[in-house]
Amino acid sequence: MAMTKMQYKNFIFDINPSDIKLTLKKNLAKTNVMHSTQVCSEVGESVAVISGKGRFVGENAIKKAYELIRIYNKQGADFLFTPCCAPMLAVFNKLNISYSSDSKRVEYTFEFTQQGRRKAEKYDFGYTFANEGENLFDIAERTQISIEKIVELNDFCGVFSVKEGDKVWLM
Known part of the structure; x- marks a missing residue:
């Protein structure tokens, strides 16, 4: 999986x-x-909280940091895509930036908070991505896409063969 x-x-x-x-709490x-x-x-x-840290390196490191600050300053929620979990509607609520003296390395920390735990009316x-323990029936319920459509669009051996992290096409 890419x-x-x-x-x-x-x-x-x-x-x-x-x-x-990823922080989840009951x-x-x-x-x-x-x-x-x-x-x-x-x-x-x-709601879920996704936090972390990373760095930009190279000639465009400061430019990428400015772009990230610009995105942080935009109000409202949007979809957050990460390699660790299913896309979620989230608000970018915390950003820390540290610049190096040579301007070729910028370190950052971030935090996103899920906007709500309600079902999406439609994923656009x-x-x-499949969550732990989900099968295609669960994904159909969560995304409100018919099981027939999900089976038609994907190449899984069966409705129970999906594994956590598998990309599941909906359109």
């Missing part, structure tokens, strides 16, 4: 960040019951 290049609002990272971290309700026992139950999921970028 490595997806990280992309957000028409900014494509020439080289993927060296570190990408909201829990804790209830005290008799005899000092506590019961824990899931009450929902928080033409594909998604």
